[in-house]
Amino acid sequence: MSLRILTENIDIPELTSFEVYRKLGGYRSVEKSLKTMSPSGVMEEVKKSTLRGRGGAGFPTGMKWSFLARGIGKPHYLICNADESEPGTFKDRYLMERNPHLLIDGMITSAFALEANTAYIYVRGELFRVLRILEKAIGEAYANGFLGKNILGSGYSLDIFCHPGAGAYICGEETALIESVEGKRGNPRIKPPFPAIAGLWDCPTVVNNVETLASVPWIINNGGEEYAKIGVWKSTGTKLMSACGHISKPGVYEVKMGLPVEEFIYSEEYCGGIRKGNKLKAVIAGGSSVPILPADLILKTAAGEPRLITYESLSEGGFETGTMLGSGGFIVMDNTTCIVKNLWNFTRFYRHESCGQCSPCREGTGWMEKVLYGIENGEGKMPDIDLLEDVAKNIEGHTICPLGDAAAWPVRSAIRHFRSEFEEHVKLKKCPF
Amino acid sequence: MSLLKVTIDNLDVEVEPGTTILNAARKIGGRVVPPAMCYYSGLKGTGGKCRTCLVKVSKSSATDPRPMPKLVPSCSTIVQDGMIVQNITSPEVLEARKHIVEILLINHPLDCPICDQAGECDLQNLSYKHGLADTRYEFERRTFEKIDIGRFIQLHMTRCILCYRCVYLADQLTDKRVHGVLFRGDNSEISTFIENVVENDFSGNVIDVCPVGALTDKTFRFKSRVWFTKPYDAHRNCEKCEGKAVLWMSGTDVLRVTGRKNEFGEVEDFICNECRFEKKNTDDWILEGPRNISHSSVISQNLYELINEPPKEPPFNKKD
Structure with a gap:
């Protein structure tokens, strides 16, 4: 049985209730941190754990917290980014649906470390069920004195509010999320200033992913150094992987950092191999926006090393032969999959979700979608493939927020690794699948 | 605070702390000024959207010599002090x-050919300078029905x-904004919500700040091409605004009144709707004399001499 930090008791159906969660040792980290530790002490533990942001970018959480502008006479805010909308990623939803108190537990400790008295959970608008569960859990935490004024007699007060989104993927970008919480149109802000300096209502703000905050209680209970022992090198702890696609057992799995990708796909404990005994064709390892990799490159790096589930191993080889761990949305495709059609579907998503603020992303995503639709439906020409690559290249790095990059990377990687399939579509004047 | 030294396309300039690269380049002037389609120095919060002013920072500052990654x-x-910026000397930027x-x-x-903005259009100028002769886009263009937003615009x-x-x-100059951006992505559009009229004393200025012909003056539409009209500086005593305007005349007829734009195409003093739309008689105004247009556009061609020095050429061969 592998180590479980986030999903330890997740199969107990009553875990969503305060009593059950508390009986199983929940909220111990709140007691420990509020009664025996200082805010900087909590932050030190998180720094020692080398926990990295689980939302996709993998930025060290302790370092992010240390950037917070303290002592400038403005209140601090903690926002939990629960606007999980990346195609292929559904780990946060699973965690919040089944163990909402773990998130609240982690948020109280984190907000204490950040000396924030108000925290928000920005929940994806479509997740009605999660919102109800969270609201109930927050109510229970208030009723039991873990939220509100003077928590456990420590003199520390915290309010947590749920803020449902209105159905925009872009609001998962932290500055667009902040705009949305402020009640404005969810357009990303131009950075700098970063939210740690001027975020919500121009005050210092930290935005963290659900899984990141849910990892904090274990770190406080067991110590940052213990956490750092799990995993490989700079990728410590465990990661929730939401596996989907052509595998025998899709679902959310908690894996120790450093698990070989091959074992993750083929072992019975995790994905259980490719469905119907088909052949593995390609994998998108970290949600739709990371580069797609063909079977040989996902199982082994270009240097022949086995590919592991860590930030470093998956990105080895850069974008030429590597990808990214991203948010852990693990999409597996077998040999019946049309890469072009799949890519068209993703590009259609990015076109729909572009906020329309800056021109390369607004017009470029639509352009790519139209070209891909043409190729998939037999109307493509050979120069279209180069055109597509050029458009993607010119979006990448030229936009306000990473949505432009997220739209460009899948296109560039699909052409890089599966160019022959695009050419086949053009030659046959139809989809060969 | 002491001034910061910045090098843009091998030309040095000293600027106040807090200045943007664009404004530092404008201080140098000439060809090293990046084009800007969305930034407007008089309006807070503008900029960053069109991405035409992208430049390469090859040295971040004197203390941090790393180039910026994007x-x-x-x-x-x-x-930053000691920053080195490349604009037209960088092939990457031009590409x-x-x-x-x-x-x-x-x-x-x-x-x-049928647009009133032609001749003084920022997009037209930008395309002449930086555009491709051909387009690679083969799909149907996005079109809209004209939206009625009131008497003048x-x-x-x-x-x-x-x-x-x-x-x-509209946010910063008028007391209540009724128009904005609806929808998102390539469905975004400027409109009023719902079917509203943009009408207040300063609403006419949206015509002056519009870089293209999307917002035009109904009192001037299709009256003349801008290069056939002659601009005169004029002023009048106005209770609402400074009353400093430019009259665009044909003979003794005032065809159009606009704010005074500087060499970067930005209005210095916004004027009120009364001055703009309702004072179309020379008797209403005190004429100061012909206006020299130094803005690089066809309206400056053949009519008036340039008021500024010829643009500086950056020394392309200078190595750091």
Whole structure:
């Protein structure tokens, strides 16, 4: 049985209730941190754990917290980014649906470390069920004195509010999320200033992913150094992987950092191999926006090393032969999959979700979608493939927020690794699948 | 605070702390000034959207000699002491800019022959300078029905490049904004919600800040081409605004009144709707004399001499 930090008791159906969660040792980290530790002490533990942001970018959480502008006479805010909308990623939803108190537990400790008295959970608008569960859990935490004024007699007060989104993927970008919480149109802000300096209502703000905050209680209970022992090198702890696609057992799995990708796909404990005994064709390892990799490159790096589930191993080889761990949305495709059609579907998503603020992303995503639709439906020409690559290249790095990059990377990687399939579509004047 | 030294295209300039790269370049003047379609120095919060002013920072500052990893928007990037910026001396910047122009034009109707803005259009100038001769976009362009937003202003969304200037202007100059950006992505459009009229004393300024012909003056539409009219500086005593305007005349007829634009195409003093739309008689105004247009546009051709020195050429061969 592998180590479980986030999903330890997740199969107990009553875990969503305060009593059950508390009986199983929940909220111990709140007691420990509020009664025996200082805010900087909590932050030190998180720094020692080398926990990295689980939302996709993998930025060290302790370092992010240390950037917070303290002592400038403005209140601090903690926002939990629960606007999980990346195609292929559904780990946060699973965690919040089944163990909402773990998130609240982690948020109280984190907000204490950040000396924030108000925290928000920005929940994806479509997740009605999660919102109800969270609201109930927050109510229970208030009723039991873990939220509100003077928590456990420590003199520390915290309010947590749920803020449902209105159905925009872009609001998962932290500055667009902040705009949305402020009640404005969810357009990303131009950075700098970063939210740690001027975020919500121009005050210092930290935005963290659900899984990141849910990892904090274990770190406080067991110590940052213990956490750092799990995993490989700079990728410590465990990661929730939401596996989907052509595998025998899709679902959310908690894996120790450093698990070989091959074992993750083929072992019975995790994905259980490719469905119907088909052949593995390609994998998108970290949600739709990371580069797609063909079977040989996902199982082994270009240097022949086995590919592991860590930030470093998956990105080895850069974008030429590597990808990214991203948010852990693990999409597996077998040999019946049309890469072009799949890519068209993703590009259609990015076109729909572009906020329309800056021109390369607004017009470029639509352009790519139209070209891909043409190729998939037999109307493509050979120069279209180069055109597509050029458009993607010119979006990448030229936009306000990473949505432009997220739209460009899948296109560039699909052409890089599966160019022959695009050419086949053009030659046959139809989809060969 | 002491001044900061910045080098843009091998030309040195000293600027106040807090200045953006774009404004530092404007201080140098000439060809090293990056084009800006959405930034407007008089309007807070504008900029960063069109991406035409992207530049390369090859040295971040005197203390941090690393280059910035991506091209940065010069309109919203603050200079550091010792920063080295490349604009037209960087092939990467010019290549990126060419593509941005292509992107801005893919849904633009290119109806310049019938557009009132032609001749003083920022997008037209940008395309001449940085655009490609051909387009690679083969799909149907986005078109809109004309939207009626009141007596004086014509909104023609088909031409809009979504620079957001008019939105910021309405926020900052008028007491209540009734128009804004609806929808998202390539469905975004400027409109009022719902079927509202844009009408207040300063609403006419959206016409001046619009870089393209999406917002035009209904009292001037199709009256004349701008290069056939002669601009005169004029002023009048106005209770609402400074009353400093430019009259665009044909003979003794005042065809159009606008604010006074500087060499970067930005209005210095915003004027009120009364001055703009309702004072179309020379008797209403005190004429100061012909206006010299130094803005690089066809309206400055043949009519008046340039008021500024010829643009400086950056020394391309200078190595750091």
